[in-house]
Every structure is written in C-alpha cells, then in structure tokens.
Amino acid sequence: MASRIQGTFVCAAGDSWDGLALIFFQDEKYATDLMEANPEYGGLTAFNGGERIYIPSLEVAEENAESALANTAAPWK
Numbered sequence: 083m084a085s086r087i088q089g090t091f092v093c094a095a096g097d098s099w100d101g102l103a104l105i106f107f108q109d110e111k112y113a114t115d116l117m118e119a120n121p122e123y124g125g126l127t128a129f130n131g132g133e134r135i136y137i138p139s140l141e142v143a144e145e146n147a148e149s150a151l152a153n154t155a156a157p158w159k
Contacts, residue, residue, distance in 0.1 A: 088139035095131035102135075107142045115140055 091102070099113035106112070117124050119138040126133075 089137050090134050091137050093129035093131060093133045093135060095129065097129040097131075098127060106137055107140060109142065112140060112142065 091106075093102070099116050100110040103110050103112040103116055106116075115138060116135065120135045123129070123133055123135060
C-alpha cells in the first residue's frame with residue numbers, strides 16, 4: 083500500500099470526480115473518497131472550474147502499469 087499526499091487542487095471546467103480519482107489515486111474507485119472529503123461539492127458530476135477541493139491522504143494499492151492502463155475508462159463510457 084502506498085500513501086498519496088494530501089493537499090488541495092483547483093478544478094478545471096469539465097473535471098469530474100472519477101477523472102480526479104484516476105489522476106490522484108490511479109483508480110476511479112476512489113471518487114467516493116474525494117466526494118466525502120468535499121461534501122460542499124457532492125452534488126456535482128462535473129466542475130465549472132475554479133472550485134478548490136481537498137485531496138485526502140489515502141492508502142491505495144500499488145498497481146502495475148498494465149492493469150492501471152486497462153482500467154482507465156469509466157464503466158459507462
């Protein structure tokens with residue numbers, strides 16, 4: 083398990099929870115953790131741009147590059 087560093091991030095227009103989870107934690111399944119850490123934006127599916135969100139420190143499983151690349155698309159895409 084690896085710990086990702088916590089901090090803040092300013093969203094761009096069109097950013098989504100699953101996309102941000104993929105960027106910061108290499109897995110979309112952590113989107114819920116991001117939403118729970120930022121309840122004031124929980125109702126958004128896409129950001130307008132300029133929202134400052136908190137990125138929590140999470141313990142995430144190390145994945146090899148092949149499995150991470152194989153799972154980059156959201157299931158509904």
